[in-house]
Amino acid sequence: MTADSLRLVPVTPANIDAALAVRVRPDQERLVAPVAKSLAEAYVHQQVAWPRLILDGDRPVGFLMAFLDIDWNGKGVDFRSGLWRLNVAADAQARGVGRFAVEAVAGHLRRRGCTRMYVTWHPGDDGPENFYRKLGFHPTGEESDGETVGALDL
Secondary structure, three states: OOHHHEEEEEOOOOOHHHHHOOOOOHHHOOOOOOHHHHHHHHHHOOOOEEEEEEEEOOEEEEEEEEEEEEEOOOOOOOEEEEEEEEEEOHHHOOOOHHHHHHHHHHHHHHHOOOOEEEEEEOOOOOOOHHHHHHOOOEEEEEEEOOEEEEEEEO
16 A cells, blocks of 8 residues: 555445445444445535545545535634544554545545645544544643544644
């Protein structure tokens, strides 16, 4: 697996089963929703959800979903974009897939004119905080549904 072989593709009728088959390690299942929930949320939040299958060549190795210009606090004054979900297949972890996913979303957001990218993570030693911090995210001091909110300046 190389960075050159990784790519994002939209989830379509032709690859939905491959997307649904992406599974994180069993010990991570409580930290991230399954792809099926993400796709259901993408369906009901079509204006803000950006779901993508991550392929290594033709092999599915992950799934991500970004959020685009959501009304963060429901008051119509703070619109944010960022990474909503990241599921890296258990057998593809620690091979650059997660970094690729974050960088791909960051690139997409930059092209849309965003200057900051957001993500949330479950706090604790077994959560993904170290991963996101290594990529440059810093905690904002906020929480969202019990998760830490992190930001990355683009």
